[in-house]
Amino acid sequence: MRSLLAPVLLLAATACIPRAAPPGPATPPPPVGLPVAPPPPQIVPADMFKLHGRPEQGALVEGTAPIGTALLLLDGKPVRFATDGRFIIGFDRDSGPAALIEARMQDGRLLRLPLTVAPHAWDISELPTLQRGTTPSPTYQRIRAEELRQIEGARAVNADSDGWRQRFRWPAYGRISTLFGSQRIYAGGQRGAYHGGLDIAKAVGAKDITGTPALSPADGVIVLATDRPFSLEGNLVMIDHGFGLVSAMMHLQRIQVRTGDRIRQGQPVGTIGMTGRATGPHLHWGMTWNGVRIDPMSLVGQMPGGGTP
Numbered sequence: 507m508r509s510l511l512a513p514v515l516l517l518a519a520t521a522c523i524p525r526a527a528p529p530g531p532a533t534p535p536p537p538v539g540l541p542v543a544p545p546p547p548q549i550v551p552a553d554m555f556k557l558h559g560r561p562e563q564g565a566l567v568e569g570t571a572p573i574g575t576a577l578l579l580l581d582g583k584p585v586r587f588a589t590d591g592r593f594i595i596g597f598d599r600d601s602g603p604a605a606l607i608e609a610r611m612q613d614g615r616l617l618r619l620p621l622t623v624a625p626h627a628w629d630i631s632e633l634p635t636l637q638r639g640t641t642p643s644p645t646y647q648r649i650r651a652e653e654l655r656q657i658e659g660a661r662a663v664n665a666d667s668d669g670w671r672q673r674f675r676w677p678a679y680g681r682i683s684t685l686f687g688s689q690r691i692y693a694g695g696q697r698g699a700y701h702g703g704l705d706i707a708k709a710v711g712a713k714d715i716t717g718t719p720a721l722s723p724a725d726g727v728i729v730l731a732t733d734r735p736f737s738l739e740g741n742l743v744m745i746d747h748g749f750g751l752v753s754a755m756m757h758l759q760r761i762q763v764r765t766g767d768r769i770r771q772g773q774p775v776g777t778i779g780m781t782g783r784a785t786g787p788h789l790h791w792g793m794t795w796n797g798v799r800i801d802p803m804s805l806v807g808q809m810p811g812g813g814t815p
């Protein structure tokens with residue numbers, strides 16, 4: 507009798523042994539039918555996103571999203587990332603000092619990387635005796651609206667290109683006559699619009715820059731090659747390098763590409779001139795990332811040989 511009962515008691519005892527408690531406070535299972543609360547956001551070290559370049563006003567920064575990222579966000583807005591995790595983000599010329607990168611992981615975790623955006627000392631010149639320009643005429647406003655529509659349309663193309671992954675090159679060499687971000691303050695403290703690109707003009711002692719080829723700084727797709735000079739930009743070529751990164755080459759003397767062309771890094775898009783609003787021959791190189799204007803110098807560094815204004 508005793509020998510039969512013992513195994514039964516042992517089985518009952520085994521079934522009663524509680525499992526090891528999970529670490530942390532015990533949470534009751536969620537009621538059936540209700541969604542499970544997501545885990546709290548987790549602040550992660552910077553190397554989780556492998557950022558290249560310093561977050562700074564007007565700069566473009568490259569990074570790699572952690573493996574398992576389902577959704578990448580910059581300040582709450584989705585950012586495109588490639589299958590290898592690579593992405594680019596741009597900071598506005600007047601960006602505030604804080605930004606936030608977040609990766610929503612496939613397992614539901616939310617990884618956060620708070621960033622400090624360094625300020626940049628922009629070139630501001632006070633011209634207290636100069637009046638700001640006059641109000642444009644209705645005819646000009648009508649023409650301008652159509653030009654802006656074409657520019658916006660080109661930015662919205664989102665061409666398929668891997669140019670954004672390349673190390674960018676200078677489209678021309680010379681003297682930087684106006685820096686990105688520079689701004690004039692006119693009579694009465696009125697602020698003019700800031701300069702949205704880099705101006706490359708003739709180097710001291712060099713021959714006229716007119717007719718010099720303007721080269722594509724990276725691979726891309728031509729999303730706009732204007733058929734006539736625009737009021738401000740003159741003959742304008744816009745190159746989409748992919749992932750929201752677009753170059754604009756302005757004031758060209760001649761255009762040598764057509765909308766829809768694929769272009770390689772270093773291939774000419776046209777020749778430098780002074781069409782549109784320009785006081786002398788120069789190449790204006792503007793860059794935008796998803797419409798945010800960025801300083802081309804953050805991609806190419808200093809002009810070889812100085813090139814200071």
Ligand SMILES: [Zn+2]
Binds near residue numbers: 703704705789
């Ligand atoms: Zn310019």
